[in-house]
Amino acid sequence: MPTRTYRICFLGFGNVNRTLLRLLEQKRGELNERYDLAWQLTGVASRRLGWIAAPQGLDAETIADGWKPGSANVRNSIEDWLGDARPDVLFEATSLNVANGQPAVDYLRAGLEHGAHVISANKGPVVHAFRELTALAGQKGKRYLFEAAVMDGAPIFSLFRENLPAVELHAFYGILNSTTNVILTGVEQGLSFRQSLGKAQEIGVAETDPSHDVEGWDAAVKVAALITVLMGEPFPPQRVEREGIGSLTGDAVRQARAGGRPYKLVCRARRSAGRIIASVKPEQVPATDPMAQISGTSSIITFETDIFPALTITETNPGVYTTAYGMLADFIRAVRTQA
Amino acid sequence: MPTRTYRICFLGFGNVNRTLLRLLEQKRGELNERYDLAWQLTGVASRRLGWIAAPQGLDAETIADGWKPGSANVRNSIEDWLGDARPDVLFEATSLNVANGQPAVDYLRAGLEHGAHVISANKGPVVHAFRELTALAGQKGKRYLFEAAVMDGAPIFSLFRENLPAVELHAFYGILNSTTNVILTGVEQGLSFRQSLGKAQEIGVAETDPSHDVEGWDAAVKVAALITVLMGEPFPPQRVEREGIGSLTGDAVRQARAGGRPYKLVCRARRSAGRIIASVKPEQVPATDPMAQISGTSSIITFETDIFPALTITETNPGVYTTAYGMLADFIRAVRTQA
Numbered sequence: 145m146p147t148r149t150y151r152i153c154f155l156g157f158g159n160v161n162r163t164l165l166r167l168l169e170q171k172r173g174e175l176n177e178r179y180d181l182a183w184q185l186t187g188v189a190s191r192r193l194g195w196i197a198a199p200q201g202l203d204a205e206t207i208a209d210g211w212k213p214g215s216a217n218v219r220n221s222i223e224d225w226l227g228d229a230r231p232d233v234l235f236e237a238t239s240l241n242v243a244n245g246q247p248a249v250d251y252l253r254a255g256l257e258h259g260a261h262v263i264s265a266n267k268g269p270v271v272h273a274f275r276e277l278t279a280l281a282g283q284k285g286k287r288y289l290f291e292a293a294v295m296d297g298a299p300i301f302s303l304f305r306e307n308l309p310a311v312e313l314h315a316f317y318g319i320l321n322s323t324t325n326v327i328l329t330g331v332e333q334g335l336s337f338r339q340s341l342g343k344a345q346e347i348g349v350a351e352t353d354p355s356h357d358v359e360g361w362d363a364a365v366k367v368a369a370l371i372t373v374l375m376g377e378p379f380p381p382q383r384v385e386r387e388g389i390g391s392l393t394g395d396a397v398r399q400a401r402a403g404g405r406p407y408k409l410v411c412r413a414r415r416s417a418g419r420i421i422a423s424v425k426p427e428q429v430p431a432t433d434p435m436a437q438i439s440g441t442s443s444i445i446t447f448e449t450d451i452f453p454a455l456t457i458t459e460t461n462p463g464v465y466t467t468a469y470g471m472l473a474d475f476i477r478a479v480r481t482q483a
Numbered sequence: 484m485p486t487r488t489y490r491i492c493f494l495g496f497g498n499v500n501r502t503l504l505r506l507l508e509q510k511r512g513e514l515n516e517r518y519d520l521a522w523q524l525t526g527v528a529s530r531r532l533g534w535i536a537a538p539q540g541l542d543a544e545t546i547a548d549g550w551k552p553g554s555a556n557v558r559n560s561i562e563d564w565l566g567d568a569r570p571d572v573l574f575e576a577t578s579l580n581v582a583n584g585q586p587a588v589d590y591l592r593a594g595l596e597h598g599a600h601v602i603s604a605n606k607g608p609v610v611h612a613f614r615e616l617t618a619l620a621g622q623k624g625k626r627y628l629f630e631a632a633v634m635d636g637a638p639i640f641s642l643f644r645e646n647l648p649a650v651e652l653h654a655f656y657g658i659l660n661s662t663t664n665v666i667l668t669g670v671e672q673g674l675s676f677r678q679s680l681g682k683a684q685e686i687g688v689a690e691t692d693p694s695h696d697v698e699g700w701d702a703a704v705k706v707a708a709l710i711t712v713l714m715g716e717p718f719p720p721q722r723v724e725r726e727g728i729g730s731l732t733g734d735a736v737r738q739a740r741a742g743g744r745p746y747k748l749v750c751r752a753r754r755s756a757g758r759i760i761a762s763v764k765p766e767q768v769p770a771t772d773p774m775a776q777i778s779g780t781s782s783i784i785t786f787e788t789d790i791f792p793a794l795t796i797t798e799t800n801p802g803v804y805t806t807a808y809g810m811l812a813d814f815i816r817a818v819r820t821q822a
Contacts, residue, residue: 299646307638309815454799
């Protein structure tokens with residue numbers, strides 16, 4: 145098979161897409177040899193840079209930190225940008241908007257209309273526009289893939305789509321948020337909630353505004369995304385019963401750990417009598433439960449199905465490159481199975 | 484897409500293929516609606532039945548326990564059987580031969596030569612003929628798939644093949660044998676090894692001749708299969724450093740559990756300085772290690788890769804229908820991606 149070169153563009157150029165660019169460079173030889181696949185970066189867009197198109201190609205060194213693109217490369221809209229950068233594959237990693245998934249939904253729609261595969265690390269479009277974007281991708285003979293949206297790059301969506309045909313998912317539960325993991329561990333070790341949060345912010349796990357994580361919204365959006373895709377029922381994050389870790393006291397957290405039943409922010413969803421109910425809330429789990437061992441950036445999910453009484457995926461200590469890998473894997477999937 | 488009907492044949496008709504037949508019946512509607520896929524059973528072969536071909540089709544009720552096929556259906560060789568039953572898909576679940584994988588390797592070769600996809604629950608051909616059978620399948624535009632050979636129907640081989648492109652596997656470890664799980668648990672609860680084995684035989688987990696499991700051969704063959712396929716290096720089971728649970732005393736097992744570091748028959752493989760080393764042996768694991776929670780028919784495997792520091796799959800309490808499901812999933816995979 146002759147090697148095909150795909151034009152790729154990045155929408156959002158923070159940690160995830162920057163890491164993806166490094167990973168693409170690092171795996172360039174392997175992509176070529178094993179997948180007959182080459183790539184050329186023709187566009188980057190971010191709040192700081194604007195809509196930058198470079199039909200002749202950009203390289204990683206050119207767009208290192210502090211780069212100021214020439215005005216000849218700046219476009220005024222996503223349409224102009226797509227028209228000039230002409231991506232075959234668009235990697236979207238812009239900010240999450242819990243309320244309506246915008247503007248990412250519009251970006252992905254524009255990418256598909258343009259004729260690109262769209263690969264997204266963003267949970268917002270999954271919970272707000274999964275059906276619409278999937279249908280549009282189907283019409284265009286392209287793919288809308290989003291493996292990196294939940295549990296970093298661990299294969300969850302692709303596992304069900306490709307590896308578990310004809311399986312019926314009854315329920316799932318697990319731990320899907322890092323920030324609360326790190327905060328609870330700090331509190332167990334004697335810090336106050338405020339100190340522990342500060343430490344989580346120092347090591348870059350918690351956001352400057354941590355309320356999204358602490359109040360359980362991040363986990364709730366992940367639960368909603370999993371239900372929407374894997375259980376086949378659109379499920380807004382607002383329908384997830386939600387309680388953050390803010391309701392716990394430091395003493396309660398330390399006593400729970402000392403008593404062998406530590407607190408974790410546990411996600412649950414279950415289909416029961418035709419109705420799906422879901423929750424995110426602090427629960428005490430037995431020390432011997434694998435959930436009790438989940439700390440830092442690690443995550444765990446257990447699926448209960450008609451075939452597997454319980455199938456559990458645990459991802460231990462992933463970094464931002466595992467998220468970036470989720471997008472790389474989607475890239476390979478998209479172009480291998482292209483219509 | 485119009486529904487296509489595939490002629491299927493069973494080679495070996497013990498627990499696994501009988502369960503597969505029930506599962507195929509049970510999922511008939513779903514296979515039809517979701518995958519445009521129908522099937523007709525045209526042949527069954529086993530030591531007891533001989534080579535039974537029925538070009539007009541057989542149904543599950545006809546071939547229930549105690550069935551004696553009419554002599555008109557009996558063929559004298561696999562070639563005559565394949566020629567009359569004309570399978571599009573051959574499901575092989577005959578006995579494991581650790582030494583050379585025969586006669587299953589010959590059966591699978593004949594199936595591929597005939598033009599069928601071959602789907603096998605048998606570890607023997609994986610460790611003795613993976614490359615040959617995969618190459619032959621490629622030449623014929625068919626698939627040789629064997630998801631059910633290790634960890635029942637849990638997606639392991641398909642996970643790496645389809646979901647983890649461009650990932651480099653450095654090492655894996657886990658618990659892959661049920662019989663030793665069950666025996667060790669019984670001994671921890673106060674039984675002697677002999678009593679605990681008897682109990683495992685009563686509940687149908689241990690074979691009449693348990694030495695294959697107890698001496699670590701079953702686990703060693705699984706390790707060899709995983710290395711051969713996932714690390715891309717043919718690796719005979721004899722190269723796995725192997726120590727069974729027979730070297731342990733009841734007191735040692737009970738003291739280890741009481742001390743919070745129970746014994747488990749742990750499998751390990753690692754590529755180091757270009758060379759793969761592998762072992763199966765009893766190891767004490769910390770009570771908080773997810774491996775310590777693995778009992779009964781459950782199994783666990785952790786993969787260390789260049790992308791994922793650790794990705795763990797845990798399958799809890801599978802039954803024979805999960806093994807059968809592995810073959811069903813391979814069936815869907817094979818016909819969806821047909822050349």
